[in-house]
Amino acid sequence: MTAPRTTRLAALLALPVTLALSGAATAPAVAAERTFQINLNQLNDSGGKGTAMLSLNGNQLTVKIESEGLVPGQPHAQHLHGSTDGHDFHCPDASDDMDGDGILNNTEATHRYGDINISLTTQGGTTPDSGLAVDRMPMADAAGKLSYERTLPVSQDVVDHIKDLHIVQHGIDPNGNKKYDFEGAGKSELDPKLPQEATAPADCGIVEGAAVGSLPVGGVETGGGTADSNEIPTALAGACGLAVVAAAGTLVLRRRIRAAAAAAEPTGRGAA
Template sequence: MTSKRVGRLAVLAALPAALLTVAGSAPVFAEEDTPAYQIDLQQLNDSGSKGTVLLSARGTELTVWIKSEGMVPGQPSAQHLHGSTEGHDFVCPDDSADTNGDGILNNTEATVHYGDINIALTVSGDTDAATSGLAVDRMPVADKEGKIAYKRTIPVSQDVIDHIKDLHVVQHGIDPNNNDKYDFEGAGKSELDPKLPQEATAPTNCGEVKGAAVGSVPVGGVETGSGSTATGVSPVTMIGAAGAASAAAAGALIVVRRRATAKGGDAA
Protein backbone atom coordinates (compact mmCIF):
# COMPACT_ATOMS: atom_id res chain seq x y z
CA MET A 1 0.00 0.00 0.00
CA THR A 2 2.80 2.41 0.87
CA SER A 3 4.60 1.77 -2.40
CA LYS A 4 1.44 2.30 -4.42
CA ARG A 5 0.69 5.55 -2.62
CA VAL A 6 4.22 6.83 -3.15
CA GLY A 7 3.87 6.00 -6.84
CA ARG A 8 0.69 8.02 -7.09
CA LEU A 9 2.30 10.97 -5.30
CA ALA A 10 5.20 10.83 -7.72
CA VAL A 11 2.74 10.98 -10.62
CA LEU A 12 0.99 13.95 -9.03
CA ALA A 13 4.27 15.80 -8.66
CA ALA A 14 5.15 15.17 -12.29
CA LEU A 15 1.95 16.58 -13.74
CA PRO A 16 1.37 20.32 -14.33
CA ALA A 17 -0.81 21.75 -11.58
CA ALA A 18 -3.03 23.58 -14.07
CA LEU A 19 -4.17 20.25 -15.51
CA LEU A 20 -4.95 18.53 -12.21
CA THR A 21 -7.84 20.50 -10.74
CA VAL A 22 -11.32 19.39 -11.72
CA ALA A 23 -13.76 22.16 -10.82
CA GLY A 24 -11.97 22.70 -7.53
CA SER A 25 -12.09 19.05 -6.51
CA ALA A 26 -9.23 16.67 -5.84
CA PRO A 27 -7.43 15.19 -8.85
CA VAL A 28 -8.80 11.95 -10.29
CA PHE A 29 -6.48 9.64 -12.19
CA ALA A 30 -6.86 7.14 -14.98
CA GLU A 31 -5.47 3.63 -14.76
CA GLU A 32 -1.85 3.59 -13.77
CA ASP A 33 -0.84 1.75 -16.94
CA THR A 34 -2.12 4.60 -19.14
CA PRO A 35 0.98 6.55 -20.25
CA ALA A 36 0.91 10.31 -20.65
CA TYR A 37 3.35 12.34 -22.69
CA GLN A 38 3.99 15.95 -21.79
CA ILE A 39 4.57 18.86 -24.16
CA ASP A 40 5.74 22.27 -22.98
CA LEU A 41 4.56 24.92 -25.43
CA GLN A 42 7.18 27.59 -26.03
CA GLN A 43 6.54 30.95 -27.68
CA LEU A 44 7.27 31.70 -31.31
CA ASN A 45 7.33 35.20 -32.79
CA ASP A 46 7.88 36.77 -29.35
CA SER A 47 4.20 36.13 -28.73
CA GLY A 48 4.56 35.58 -25.01
CA SER A 49 2.42 32.47 -25.39
CA LYS A 50 3.18 29.39 -23.35
CA GLY A 51 1.37 26.31 -22.12
CA THR A 52 1.35 22.63 -21.31
CA VAL A 53 -0.07 19.70 -23.24
CA LEU A 54 -0.64 16.11 -22.13
CA LEU A 55 -1.25 13.29 -24.59
CA SER A 56 -2.66 10.00 -23.36
CA ALA A 57 -3.27 6.98 -25.59
CA ARG A 58 -5.52 4.04 -24.87
CA GLY A 59 -5.87 1.66 -27.76
CA THR A 60 -6.37 3.90 -30.79
CA GLU A 61 -7.98 6.73 -28.84
CA LEU A 62 -5.89 9.77 -28.00
CA THR A 63 -6.84 12.23 -25.28
CA VAL A 64 -5.37 15.70 -25.65
CA TRP A 65 -5.26 18.24 -22.81
CA ILE A 66 -4.06 21.79 -23.56
CA LYS A 67 -3.71 24.73 -21.20
CA SER A 68 -2.17 27.77 -22.88
CA GLU A 69 -1.97 31.51 -22.26
CA GLY A 70 -0.72 34.56 -24.07
CA MET A 71 -3.10 33.92 -26.98
CA VAL A 72 -5.00 36.73 -28.75
CA PRO A 73 -8.07 37.42 -26.55
CA GLY A 74 -11.40 36.60 -28.15
CA GLN A 75 -9.79 35.23 -31.30
CA PRO A 76 -9.84 31.66 -32.64
CA SER A 77 -6.58 29.75 -32.56
CA ALA A 78 -5.99 27.07 -35.15
CA GLN A 79 -4.14 24.24 -33.41
CA HIS A 80 -2.78 20.97 -34.70
CA LEU A 81 -0.64 17.94 -34.05
CA HIS A 82 2.22 18.28 -36.51
CA GLY A 83 5.02 15.94 -37.47
CA SER A 84 5.44 12.60 -39.18
CA THR A 85 4.34 9.03 -38.60
CA GLU A 86 6.77 7.83 -41.27
CA GLY A 87 10.08 8.37 -39.55
CA HIS A 88 10.84 11.91 -40.69
CA ASP A 89 12.42 14.04 -37.97
CA PHE A 90 10.57 17.36 -37.60
CA VAL A 91 11.22 19.81 -34.76
CA CYS A 92 9.98 23.14 -33.45
CA PRO A 93 11.72 26.04 -35.23
CA ASP A 94 13.70 28.86 -33.64
CA ASP A 95 14.37 32.46 -34.72
CA SER A 96 16.88 31.30 -37.32
CA ALA A 97 13.96 29.86 -39.32
CA ASP A 98 12.96 33.42 -40.29
CA THR A 99 14.82 33.05 -43.56
CA ASN A 100 13.55 36.24 -45.19
CA GLY A 101 14.69 38.28 -42.18
CA ASP A 102 11.50 40.30 -41.81
CA GLY A 103 11.24 39.64 -38.07
CA ILE A 104 8.18 37.40 -38.35
CA LEU A 105 8.40 33.62 -38.52
CA ASN A 106 5.67 32.93 -41.02
CA ASN A 107 3.92 29.61 -41.48
CA THR A 108 5.70 28.74 -44.71
CA GLU A 109 9.09 29.15 -43.04
CA ALA A 110 7.99 27.21 -39.96
CA THR A 111 6.37 24.32 -41.82
CA VAL A 112 9.76 23.27 -43.16
CA HIS A 113 10.70 22.55 -39.54
CA TYR A 114 7.53 21.34 -37.81
CA GLY A 115 5.99 19.50 -40.74
CA ASP A 116 2.51 19.13 -42.10
CA ILE A 117 -0.70 18.90 -40.09
CA ASN A 118 -1.30 15.37 -38.86
CA ILE A 119 -4.41 15.99 -36.73
CA ALA A 120 -6.57 19.11 -36.47
CA LEU A 121 -7.34 19.72 -32.79
CA THR A 122 -10.90 20.92 -33.22
CA VAL A 123 -13.42 21.21 -30.39
CA SER A 124 -16.03 19.12 -32.23
CA GLY A 125 -16.56 17.17 -35.44
CA ASP A 126 -13.83 15.43 -37.37
CA THR A 127 -10.13 16.06 -36.93
CA ASP A 128 -8.89 15.15 -40.40
CA ALA A 129 -6.18 17.51 -41.61
CA ALA A 130 -7.63 17.88 -45.09
CA THR A 131 -11.20 18.61 -44.01
CA SER A 132 -10.72 20.29 -40.62
CA GLY A 133 -7.35 22.02 -40.74
CA LEU A 134 -9.27 25.12 -41.86
CA ALA A 135 -12.27 24.67 -39.55
CA VAL A 136 -11.70 27.83 -37.52
CA ASP A 137 -15.36 27.79 -36.43
CA ARG A 138 -14.49 24.53 -34.60
CA MET A 139 -11.19 25.67 -33.13
CA PRO A 140 -10.90 26.96 -29.53
CA VAL A 141 -11.31 30.68 -28.90
CA ALA A 142 -9.17 32.39 -26.28
CA ASP A 143 -10.99 33.98 -23.39
CA LYS A 144 -10.69 37.67 -22.48
CA GLU A 145 -7.42 36.95 -20.69
CA GLY A 146 -5.93 35.18 -23.69
CA LYS A 147 -6.20 31.70 -22.19
CA ILE A 148 -7.29 28.47 -23.82
CA ALA A 149 -8.38 25.32 -21.97
CA TYR A 150 -8.97 22.31 -24.18
CA LYS A 151 -9.62 18.62 -23.74
CA ARG A 152 -10.77 16.11 -26.28
CA THR A 153 -10.56 12.35 -26.85
CA ILE A 154 -10.31 11.47 -30.52
CA PRO A 155 -9.88 8.29 -32.57
CA VAL A 156 -6.52 8.10 -34.35
CA SER A 157 -4.66 5.64 -36.52
CA GLN A 158 -2.29 3.03 -35.12
CA ASP A 159 0.52 4.93 -36.87
CA VAL A 160 -0.17 7.94 -34.64
CA ILE A 161 -0.06 5.77 -31.53
CA ASP A 162 3.17 4.10 -32.65
CA HIS A 163 4.84 7.44 -33.47
CA ILE A 164 3.36 9.62 -30.74
CA LYS A 165 6.84 10.74 -29.63
CA ASP A 166 7.50 12.09 -33.14
CA LEU A 167 4.55 14.49 -33.02
CA HIS A 168 4.14 17.93 -31.49
CA VAL A 169 1.57 20.69 -31.02
CA VAL A 170 1.44 24.06 -32.78
CA GLN A 171 -1.03 26.88 -32.09
CA HIS A 172 -1.49 29.80 -34.50
CA GLY A 173 -2.32 33.50 -34.19
CA ILE A 174 -0.14 36.42 -33.03
CA ASP A 175 -0.71 40.04 -31.99
CA PRO A 176 2.56 42.00 -32.29
CA ASN A 177 0.79 45.40 -32.09
CA ASN A 178 -1.20 44.36 -28.98
CA ASN A 179 -4.64 45.46 -30.13
CA ASP A 180 -6.36 42.15 -29.37
CA LYS A 181 -7.29 41.29 -32.92
CA TYR A 182 -5.87 39.97 -36.17
CA ASP A 183 -5.17 42.90 -38.50
CA PHE A 184 -2.70 44.13 -41.10
CA GLU A 185 -1.07 46.78 -38.90
CA GLY A 186 1.02 44.49 -36.74
CA ALA A 187 2.79 42.30 -39.29
CA GLY A 188 1.39 43.19 -42.69
CA LYS A 189 0.01 40.75 -45.22
CA SER A 190 0.25 37.02 -44.96
CA GLU A 191 2.72 35.36 -47.30
CA LEU A 192 0.01 32.79 -47.96
CA ASP A 193 -2.55 35.28 -49.26
CA PRO A 194 -2.14 39.09 -49.42
CA LYS A 195 -5.82 39.46 -48.51
CA LEU A 196 -5.10 37.97 -45.10
CA PRO A 197 -3.21 39.44 -42.14
CA GLN A 198 0.03 37.72 -41.21
CA GLU A 199 -1.16 37.76 -37.60
CA ALA A 200 -3.88 35.22 -38.37
CA THR A 201 -1.60 32.61 -39.93
CA ALA A 202 1.71 32.85 -38.09
CA PRO A 203 2.51 30.29 -35.36
CA THR A 204 2.30 31.52 -31.77
CA ASN A 205 3.85 28.53 -30.01
CA CYS A 206 5.19 25.03 -30.53
CA GLY A 207 6.09 22.10 -28.31
CA GLU A 208 7.62 18.68 -28.91
CA VAL A 209 6.62 15.49 -27.13
CA LYS A 210 9.11 14.77 -24.38
CA GLY A 211 10.91 11.46 -24.63
CA ALA A 212 9.54 9.80 -21.50
CA ALA A 213 6.03 9.20 -20.26
CA VAL A 214 5.17 11.14 -17.11
CA GLY A 215 2.81 8.53 -15.65
CA SER A 216 -0.95 8.40 -15.21
CA VAL A 217 -3.09 11.28 -16.37
CA PRO A 218 -5.93 13.20 -14.75
CA VAL A 219 -9.50 12.39 -15.72
CA GLY A 220 -11.94 15.29 -16.02
CA GLY A 221 -11.12 18.98 -16.28
CA VAL A 222 -12.38 20.72 -19.38
CA GLU A 223 -15.30 18.85 -20.91
CA THR A 224 -14.48 16.63 -23.86
CA GLY A 225 -14.29 18.60 -27.08
CA SER A 226 -14.46 21.98 -25.42
CA GLY A 227 -12.42 25.13 -25.67
CA SER A 228 -12.57 28.57 -24.14
CA THR A 229 -15.11 30.87 -25.75
CA ALA A 230 -16.55 34.24 -24.81
CA THR A 231 -19.66 33.91 -22.64
CA GLY A 232 -22.84 33.60 -24.69
CA VAL A 233 -21.06 33.94 -28.02
CA SER A 234 -20.35 31.02 -30.30
CA PRO A 235 -16.98 30.66 -32.04
CA VAL A 236 -18.66 31.37 -35.38
CA THR A 237 -20.07 34.67 -34.11
CA MET A 238 -16.82 35.60 -32.38
CA ILE A 239 -14.81 35.20 -35.55
CA GLY A 240 -16.49 38.03 -37.48
CA ALA A 241 -14.39 39.59 -40.20
CA ALA A 242 -11.10 38.72 -38.55
CA GLY A 243 -12.20 35.13 -38.04
CA ALA A 244 -13.29 34.82 -41.64
CA ALA A 245 -9.81 35.85 -42.61
CA SER A 246 -8.47 33.27 -40.17
CA ALA A 247 -10.59 30.55 -41.74
CA ALA A 248 -9.30 31.40 -45.16
CA ALA A 249 -5.82 31.56 -43.70
CA ALA A 250 -6.13 28.07 -42.31
CA GLY A 251 -7.19 26.88 -45.73
CA ALA A 252 -4.17 28.58 -47.19
CA LEU A 253 -1.99 26.77 -44.66
CA ILE A 254 -3.00 23.44 -46.15
CA VAL A 255 -2.56 24.65 -49.73
CA VAL A 256 0.96 25.88 -49.04
CA ARG A 257 1.87 22.71 -47.21
CA ARG A 258 0.63 20.63 -50.14
CA ARG A 259 2.78 22.72 -52.45
CA ALA A 260 5.71 22.17 -50.14
CA THR A 261 5.03 18.45 -50.26
CA ALA A 262 5.06 18.47 -54.03
CA LYS A 263 8.32 20.40 -54.15
CA GLY A 264 10.22 19.12 -51.16
CA GLY A 265 8.81 15.74 -50.20
CA ASP A 266 9.79 15.48 -46.51
CA ALA A 267 9.35 19.22 -45.90
CA ALA A 268 5.57 18.95 -45.61
Protein backbone atom coordinates in the same frame (compact mmCIF):
# COMPACT_ATOMS: atom_id res chain seq x y z
CA MET B 1 -5.63 -47.88 3.40
CA THR B 2 -2.61 -45.64 3.85
CA ALA B 3 -1.82 -45.11 0.17
CA PRO B 4 -5.36 -44.08 -0.99
CA ARG B 5 -5.74 -41.75 1.99
CA THR B 6 -2.43 -40.04 1.24
CA THR B 7 -3.36 -39.73 -2.44
CA ARG B 8 -6.72 -38.07 -1.61
CA LEU B 9 -5.00 -35.68 0.79
CA ALA B 10 -2.44 -34.73 -1.83
CA ALA B 11 -5.19 -34.03 -4.37
CA LEU B 12 -7.09 -31.79 -1.98
CA LEU B 13 -4.02 -29.83 -0.98
CA ALA B 14 -2.96 -29.40 -4.61
CA LEU B 15 -6.28 -27.81 -5.65
CA PRO B 16 -5.44 -24.19 -4.57
CA VAL B 17 -2.09 -24.39 -6.36
CA THR B 18 -3.74 -25.69 -9.53
CA LEU B 19 -6.29 -22.86 -9.45
CA ALA B 20 -3.55 -20.29 -8.91
CA LEU B 21 -1.55 -21.57 -11.85
CA SER B 22 -4.68 -21.69 -14.00
CA GLY B 23 -5.47 -18.07 -13.11
CA ALA B 24 -1.94 -17.01 -14.06
CA ALA B 25 -2.24 -18.71 -17.44
CA THR B 26 -5.63 -17.23 -18.31
CA ALA B 27 -5.29 -13.71 -16.84
CA PRO B 28 -6.12 -11.25 -19.67
CA ALA B 29 -3.47 -8.75 -20.74
CA VAL B 30 -4.38 -5.16 -19.89
CA ALA B 31 -2.96 -2.43 -22.14
CA ALA B 32 -1.70 0.48 -20.06
CA GLU B 33 -2.63 4.03 -20.96
CA ARG B 34 0.36 6.06 -22.12
CA THR B 35 0.63 9.75 -21.29
CA PHE B 36 3.07 12.27 -22.72
CA GLN B 37 3.74 15.89 -21.76
CA ILE B 38 4.44 18.78 -24.10
CA ASN B 39 5.73 22.14 -22.88
CA LEU B 40 4.67 24.92 -25.25
CA ASN B 41 7.16 27.77 -25.72
CA GLN B 42 6.61 31.04 -27.54
CA LEU B 43 7.43 31.80 -31.15
CA ASN B 44 7.37 35.24 -32.80
CA ASP B 45 7.73 36.88 -29.36
CA SER B 46 4.04 36.14 -28.91
CA GLY B 47 4.17 35.59 -25.16
CA GLY B 48 2.29 32.34 -25.69
CA LYS B 49 3.17 29.38 -23.49
CA GLY B 50 1.47 26.41 -21.91
CA THR B 51 1.36 22.69 -21.25
CA ALA B 52 -0.29 19.91 -23.24
CA MET B 53 -0.91 16.29 -22.27
CA LEU B 54 -1.37 13.51 -24.82
CA SER B 55 -2.96 10.32 -23.48
CA LEU B 56 -3.25 7.18 -25.60
CA ASN B 57 -5.68 4.43 -24.72
CA GLY B 58 -5.58 1.99 -27.60
CA ASN B 59 -6.40 4.07 -30.68
CA GLN B 60 -8.14 6.80 -28.68
CA LEU B 61 -6.09 9.96 -28.19
CA THR B 62 -7.05 12.52 -25.55
CA VAL B 63 -5.47 15.95 -25.97
CA LYS B 64 -5.54 18.45 -23.08
CA ILE B 65 -4.04 21.91 -23.46
CA GLU B 66 -3.75 24.78 -20.99
CA SER B 67 -2.05 27.84 -22.47
CA GLU B 68 -1.79 31.57 -21.83
CA GLY B 69 -0.33 34.73 -23.31
CA LEU B 70 -2.38 34.32 -26.49
CA VAL B 71 -4.34 36.99 -28.38
CA PRO B 72 -7.42 37.51 -26.15
CA GLY B 73 -10.88 36.85 -27.55
CA GLN B 74 -9.49 35.36 -30.77
CA PRO B 75 -9.58 31.80 -32.17
CA HIS B 76 -6.26 29.99 -32.25
CA ALA B 77 -5.68 27.32 -34.87
CA GLN B 78 -3.75 24.42 -33.33
CA HIS B 79 -2.44 21.17 -34.69
CA LEU B 80 -0.36 18.10 -34.13
CA HIS B 81 2.48 18.51 -36.60
CA GLY B 82 5.19 16.04 -37.54
CA SER B 83 5.78 12.73 -39.22
CA THR B 84 4.64 9.15 -38.75
CA ASP B 85 7.28 7.74 -41.08
CA GLY B 86 10.30 8.32 -38.87
CA HIS B 87 11.29 11.82 -40.06
CA ASP B 88 12.67 13.90 -37.19
CA PHE B 89 11.04 17.34 -36.84
CA HIS B 90 11.61 20.04 -34.21
CA CYS B 91 10.25 23.42 -33.21
CA PRO B 92 11.63 26.36 -35.22
CA ASP B 93 13.29 29.52 -33.93
CA ALA B 94 13.85 33.09 -35.13
CA SER B 95 16.67 31.97 -37.43
CA ASP B 96 14.07 30.27 -39.65
CA ASP B 97 12.65 33.66 -40.69
CA MET B 98 13.87 33.23 -44.26
CA ASP B 99 12.84 36.60 -45.67
CA GLY B 100 14.00 38.51 -42.60
CA ASP B 101 10.75 40.44 -42.19
CA GLY B 102 10.67 39.79 -38.45
CA ILE B 103 7.71 37.39 -38.66
CA LEU B 104 8.18 33.63 -38.73
CA ASN B 105 5.29 32.59 -40.94
CA ASN B 106 3.85 29.09 -41.18
CA THR B 107 5.56 28.25 -44.46
CA GLU B 108 8.97 29.20 -43.07
CA ALA B 109 8.34 27.14 -39.95
CA THR B 110 6.92 24.05 -41.66
CA HIS B 111 10.30 22.68 -42.72
CA ARG B 112 11.10 22.50 -38.99
CA TYR B 113 7.87 21.22 -37.46
CA GLY B 114 6.46 19.37 -40.46
CA ASP B 115 3.04 19.29 -42.03
CA ILE B 116 -0.24 19.05 -40.14
CA ASN B 117 -1.07 15.53 -39.02
CA ILE B 118 -4.15 16.26 -36.90
CA SER B 119 -6.16 19.50 -36.65
CA LEU B 120 -7.11 20.05 -33.02
CA THR B 121 -10.58 21.44 -33.63
CA THR B 122 -13.30 21.67 -31.00
CA GLN B 123 -15.76 19.68 -33.11
CA GLY B 124 -16.10 18.10 -36.53
CA GLY B 125 -13.24 16.89 -38.70
CA THR B 126 -9.63 16.72 -37.53
CA THR B 127 -7.85 16.03 -40.81
CA PRO B 128 -5.27 18.46 -42.25
CA ASP B 129 -8.10 19.86 -44.42
CA SER B 130 -9.49 21.43 -41.22
CA GLY B 131 -6.21 23.19 -40.50
CA LEU B 132 -7.64 26.65 -41.17
CA ALA B 133 -11.16 25.99 -39.87
CA VAL B 134 -10.88 28.93 -37.47
CA ASP B 135 -14.61 28.76 -36.71
CA ARG B 136 -13.99 25.35 -35.10
CA MET B 137 -10.78 26.22 -33.28
CA PRO B 138 -10.67 27.06 -29.56
CA MET B 139 -10.82 30.72 -28.55
CA ALA B 140 -8.70 32.44 -25.93
CA ASP B 141 -10.59 34.19 -23.16
CA ALA B 142 -10.36 37.89 -22.29
CA ALA B 143 -7.12 37.22 -20.39
CA GLY B 144 -5.50 35.36 -23.30
CA LYS B 145 -5.91 31.94 -21.67
CA LEU B 146 -7.05 28.86 -23.56
CA SER B 147 -8.30 25.50 -22.27
CA TYR B 148 -8.86 22.59 -24.61
CA GLU B 149 -9.75 18.93 -24.27
CA ARG B 150 -10.89 16.46 -26.87
CA THR B 151 -10.74 12.68 -27.35
CA LEU B 152 -10.52 11.43 -30.93
CA PRO B 153 -9.74 8.21 -32.79
CA VAL B 154 -6.32 8.07 -34.43
CA SER B 155 -4.55 5.74 -36.84
CA GLN B 156 -2.09 3.08 -35.75
CA ASP B 157 0.67 5.15 -37.34
CA VAL B 158 -0.06 7.94 -34.88
CA VAL B 159 -0.09 5.46 -31.99
CA ASP B 160 3.28 4.03 -33.05
CA HIS B 161 4.91 7.43 -33.68
CA ILE B 162 3.31 9.64 -31.05
CA LYS B 163 6.75 10.73 -29.84
CA ASP B 164 7.53 12.11 -33.30
CA LEU B 165 4.60 14.56 -33.19
CA HIS B 166 4.29 17.92 -31.48
CA ILE B 167 1.80 20.73 -30.97
CA VAL B 168 1.76 24.17 -32.57
CA GLN B 169 -0.71 26.93 -31.70
CA HIS B 170 -1.16 29.80 -34.14
CA GLY B 171 -2.21 33.44 -33.81
CA ILE B 172 -0.05 36.44 -32.90
CA ASP B 173 -0.51 40.17 -32.29
CA PRO B 174 2.67 42.03 -33.25
CA ASN B 175 0.99 45.47 -33.29
CA GLY B 176 -0.60 44.88 -29.88
CA ASN B 177 -4.18 45.87 -30.68
CA LYS B 178 -5.59 42.57 -29.32
CA LYS B 179 -7.13 41.44 -32.59
CA TYR B 180 -6.13 39.93 -35.92
CA ASP B 181 -5.77 42.51 -38.67
CA PHE B 182 -3.82 43.11 -41.85
CA GLU B 183 -1.89 46.07 -40.42
CA GLY B 184 0.31 44.00 -38.14
CA ALA B 185 1.89 41.60 -40.65
CA GLY B 186 -0.12 41.77 -43.89
CA LYS B 187 -1.87 38.85 -45.58
CA SER B 188 -1.34 35.23 -44.74
CA GLU B 189 0.71 33.32 -47.29
CA LEU B 190 -1.68 30.39 -46.69
CA ASP B 191 -4.88 32.26 -47.45
CA PRO B 192 -4.87 35.92 -48.58
CA LYS B 193 -8.33 36.35 -47.08
CA LEU B 194 -6.79 35.85 -43.64
CA PRO B 195 -4.30 38.17 -41.92
CA GLN B 196 -0.83 36.80 -41.29
CA GLU B 197 -1.43 37.35 -37.61
CA ALA B 198 -4.08 34.63 -37.61
CA THR B 199 -1.88 31.90 -39.12
CA ALA B 200 1.65 32.62 -37.89
CA PRO B 201 2.79 30.25 -35.10
CA ALA B 202 2.48 31.53 -31.54
CA ASP B 203 4.03 28.61 -29.66
CA CYS B 204 5.37 25.12 -30.19
CA GLY B 205 6.33 22.11 -28.08
CA ILE B 206 7.70 18.61 -28.61
CA VAL B 207 6.91 15.47 -26.64
CA GLU B 208 9.07 15.45 -23.51
CA GLY B 209 8.74 11.70 -22.86
CA ALA B 210 6.52 9.11 -21.29
CA ALA B 211 4.94 9.50 -17.88
CA VAL B 212 5.90 7.08 -15.10
CA GLY B 213 4.77 3.55 -15.83
CA SER B 214 4.12 3.98 -19.53
CA LEU B 215 5.92 2.23 -22.35
CA PRO B 216 7.96 3.93 -25.08
CA VAL B 217 7.22 3.57 -28.77
CA GLY B 218 9.08 0.53 -30.02
CA GLY B 219 9.07 -1.02 -26.55
CA VAL B 220 7.25 -4.00 -25.19
CA GLU B 221 3.83 -2.74 -26.22
CA THR B 222 4.71 -2.50 -29.91
CA GLY B 223 6.66 -5.74 -30.09
CA GLY B 224 10.27 -4.56 -30.14
CA GLY B 225 12.92 -3.43 -27.69
CA THR B 226 12.41 -3.18 -23.95
CA ALA B 227 10.56 -0.86 -21.63
CA ASP B 228 12.49 2.12 -20.22
CA SER B 229 10.47 2.11 -17.01
CA ASN B 230 11.06 0.28 -13.75
CA GLU B 231 7.33 -0.24 -13.50
CA ILE B 232 6.00 -3.72 -14.31
CA PRO B 233 2.83 -3.81 -16.42
CA THR B 234 -0.21 -4.76 -14.33
CA ALA B 235 -1.00 -7.99 -16.14
CA LEU B 236 2.61 -9.18 -15.89
CA ALA B 237 2.83 -8.27 -12.22
CA GLY B 238 -0.38 -10.19 -11.52
CA ALA B 239 0.91 -13.27 -13.29
CA CYS B 240 4.23 -13.09 -11.42
CA GLY B 241 2.37 -12.75 -8.14
CA LEU B 242 0.27 -15.81 -8.87
CA ALA B 243 3.38 -17.76 -9.81
CA VAL B 244 5.02 -16.86 -6.50
CA VAL B 245 1.90 -17.88 -4.60
CA ALA B 246 1.78 -21.12 -6.54
CA ALA B 247 5.43 -21.88 -5.77
CA ALA B 248 4.89 -21.22 -2.08
CA GLY B 249 1.77 -23.36 -2.12
CA THR B 250 3.71 -26.21 -3.73
CA LEU B 251 6.33 -26.11 -0.96
CA VAL B 252 3.66 -26.19 1.75
CA LEU B 253 1.90 -29.00 -0.08
CA ARG B 254 5.00 -31.14 -0.12
CA ARG B 255 5.57 -30.65 3.59
CA ARG B 256 1.97 -31.56 4.40
CA ILE B 257 2.09 -34.69 2.25
CA ARG B 258 5.24 -35.84 4.00
CA ALA B 259 3.66 -35.18 7.40
CA ALA B 260 0.48 -37.01 6.43
CA ALA B 261 2.41 -39.98 5.11
CA ALA B 262 4.54 -40.15 8.22
CA ALA B 263 1.46 -40.06 10.45
CA ALA B 264 -0.14 -42.86 8.46
CA GLU B 265 2.92 -45.20 8.66
CA PRO B 266 3.02 -47.81 11.48
CA THR B 267 5.46 -46.88 14.26
CA GLY B 268 6.68 -50.46 14.69
CA ARG B 269 5.64 -50.63 18.37
CA GLY B 270 3.58 -53.69 19.31
CA ALA B 271 4.53 -55.58 16.19
CA ALA B 272 5.01 -59.36 16.31
